[in-house]
Amino acid sequence: xxxxxxxxxxxxxxxxxxxxxxxxxxxxxxxxxxxxxxxxxxxxxxxxxxxxxxxxxxxxxxxxxxxxxxxxxxxxxxxxxxxxxxxxxxxxxxxxxxxxxxxxxxxxxxxxxxx
Amino acid sequence: xxxxxxxxxxxxxxxxxxxxxxxxxxxxxxxxxxxxxxxxxxxxxxxxxxxxxxxxxxxxxxxxxxxxxxxxxxxxxxxxxxxxxxxxxxxxxxxxxxxxxxxxxxxxxxxx
Numbered sequence: 001x002x003x004x005x006x007x008x009x010x011x012x013x014x015x016x017x018x019x020x021x022x023x024x025x026x027x028x029x030x031x032x033x034x035x036x037x038x039x040x041x042x043x044x045x046x047x048x049x050x051x052x053x054x055x056x057x058x059x060x061x062x063x064x065x066x067x068x069x070x071x072x073x074x075x076x077x078x079x080x081x082x083x084x085x086x087x088x089x090x091x092x093x094x095x096x097x098x099x100x101x102x103x104x105x106x107x108x109x110x111x112x113x114x115x
Numbered sequence: 116x117x118x119x120x121x122x123x124x125x126x127x128x129x130x131x132x133x134x135x136x137x138x139x140x141x142x143x144x145x146x147x148x149x150x151x152x153x154x155x156x157x158x159x160x161x162x163x164x165x166x167x168x169x170x171x172x173x174x175x176x177x178x179x180x181x182x183x184x185x186x187x188x189x190x191x192x193x194x195x196x197x198x199x200x201x202x203x204x205x206x207x208x209x210x211x212x213x214x215x216x217x218x219x220x221x222x223x224x225x226x227x
Binding site: 004034036042043044045046049089101102103105106107108 | 119146148150155156157158159160163165171173205207215216217218219220221
């Protein structure tokens with residue numbers, strides 16, 4: 001079945017540091033890939049997405065490129081801020097593979113940015 | 116106003132009790148979902164619905180049931196709650212092209 005693996009946290013960085021959160025996936029079809037963010041006490045919000053190979057999703061300074069050859073969708077940001085502290089989830093949707101509807105999520109990475 | 120709302124936001128109940136979690140949406144989406152979030156496990160799909168006549172089991176449906184009362188309402192029930200159902204529960208909707216899912220704020224359920 002489909003699965004998503006992302007680096008475990010917590011990840012602690014200083015403000016203005018470079019961020020990478022690794023995400024790799026396994027899917028039977030041609031999935032769409034997503035990064036969601038969950039701020040404390042809130043639901044999940046879509047951060048960015050990519051629907052086909054070599055697409056780059058970007059939003060709020062975050063970027064991720066859909067790499068089919070390495071089955072990866074790593075999240076990056078050049079200079080993080082304290083306000084970026086949250087839990088980040090990598091997810092996929094593989095309706096083309098005939099699986100159940102809904103998203104398959106990674107376990108989440110807790111990011112802590114220190115001033 | 117929020118597009119996807121969930122009630123209650125927090126609930127503490129006892130083993131064996133029946134409990135219902137409710138979700139309402141104003142986005143006009145046909146597809147609705149219930150997920151469960153546990154620490155270190157991410158989110159897992161419980162049930163999903165394509166419309167009021169179409170209900171489907173997800174990855175972890177045992178011990179849960181759902182009701183789609185209208186396009187805008189999708190309820191999750193625990194007929195006889197048990198402690199390992201203690202978790203954060205999220206409702207979500209998606210657009211017809213499934214380009215994005217929209218999540219509610221979550222219901223924190225504790226079963227003693």
